[in-house]
Amino acid sequence: MEKYLYKPLSGSYNLIMAYPAIEEFALASLGYLWLYKIASTTEGINAVRSSTDNIPSVKNAGSIAFSMSFDFDFIGVFETLEKMDIPLYANERDENDPLVFAGGPVITTNPRPYEAFFDFMLIGDGEESFKKILDILKNHSKRKALELIKDLEGVYIAGSPAKKATVGLQEVIYTPILSDKGYFKNTFIIEIARGCMNRCAFCTASYTNLPFRNYEYEKIIEAIEQGLKYTNKIALLGAQISAHPRFNDIMKYLENKMDEGINIELGISSLRTDSVSPDMVRTLVKGGQKHSTIAIEAASERLRRFINKNLKEEQILNAVKIAKENGLKGLKIYSMIGIPTETPADIDEFLRLGKLIKDENKGFNIEFSFSTFVPKPHTPLQWSKREDTKSLENKQKYLEKEFRKLGIASKFSSAKWDYWQSVLSRGGSELAPFLAEVYKRGGKIGAYKSALKDLDIKVKDEFELDELLPWDIICMEPGKERLISEYNRLLRRI
Secondary structure, eight states, X not given: OEEESXXXXXXXXXXXXXXXXXXXXXXXXXXXXXXXXXXXXXXXXXXEXXXXXXXXXXXXXXXXXXXXXXXXXXXXXXXXXXXXXXXXXXXXXXXXXXXXXXXXXXXXXXXXXXXXXXXXXXXXXXHHHHHHHHHHHHHSOXXXXXXXXXXXXXEEOTTSOEEOBOOOOOSXXXXXXXXXXXSSTTEEEEEOEESOSSOOTTOXXXXXXXXXXXXXXXXXXXHHHHHHTTOSEEEEEOTTGGGSTTHHHHHHHHHHHHHTTOOOEEEESOBOGGXXXXXXXXXXHHTTOOEXXXXXXXXXXXXXXXXXXXXXXXXXXXXXXXXXXXXXXXXXXXXXXXXXXXXXXXXXXXXXXXXXXXXXXXXXXXXXXXXXXOOOTTSTTTTOOOXXXXXXXXXXXXXXXXXXXXXXXXXXXXXXXXXXXHHHHTOOGGGHHHHXXXXXXXXXXXXXXXXXXXXXXXXXXXXXXXXXXXXXXXXXXXXXXXXXXXXXXXXXXX
């Protein structure tokens, strides 16, 4: 069952809002749902949702808008286009085909591998540019619309430089459609801040969402009150939500509502390790949360200093202690292996730290969750070489074995899939035929290796500081020179 928290309009211009995964995930994507709300409340637009398990049959669609959040989403894009009988490549479509465009974190970070498949792409914050695009689309022919859209800030068309769009946070973004079919069932998600001031050297989400911005306290409270009219499940979203200047007041407001007898199930995606407080944890526990997460990335202080994760070990231990003493049952500790300059001693630090945490917190559930380092555009580590997959897998097996001996749970991402993510992240327009071939071969991991070999495409795994990068065509702050300066600064901290 779905519940719309707004009144949709209709119109004669058919726009398909396509999510390149199943509907369960589409209904959990705040950015996708919010842009769908914008489209379906725009006069003259008939917005239709689409997901890979629910592709609509819409005649005379004027355009198709895709939201790409993950590097492998291109598979869902191609699946949708194929089922709609629309050519994958933009230059193979004619006037009778709809315009096909995309936005989202993947596109903002590096649109180059995907530019052959889209007529245009949205770079950065999409709220305002999307409204302008809708106004153009509904009032002009396909050819004229493209002429007008190419001049908008935040729009990228293959081969032409583009500037990332950045908006001030005015109207609070929240879940506009509640559904029991979504991954987060009937959960009212509220974005309270955007961006992150920490600037961890590997984190594209931090760098591509600068500057850090937050919504006004009063508007957040209004959104909470609106959500509580429809559901008791409230979740706060943001890469660094505890940096909101009135975060403690927001938590106190929610706690007071609970004390008044209002049943609220409260969710926060993760806790900032150096700002975990007893009051924060008690409010989460009162809201029904039993487990949470913290991110430490590396166990050795040397490596954390290198990636600009300025955490002291005492802060990590204190965060776990506060979580345990104030009612949480356990913590997941996000970590990473394969960070440039990593040594065997850095890996062993995870075991030492894990044992220390366990010994100091008897009966508290701890799980280490490991990803492997993936170099990303627009970060200080964008030039770095990724460690060999076999080497990473050996480290994973070692840690898994040793953690098991300590009685500590551990989980690991696939080093093989992470490798292909790094290929896509830092690729250029030469990857277009590779992506199409991977899709044709079924999209499984073997398809990537065989397609790359058969097409004889050379993949770069390391870049020089002075060379032109595929994604340099996208202008955003901080610029390339400042990233080089930051990279050199971090190297001096080793």
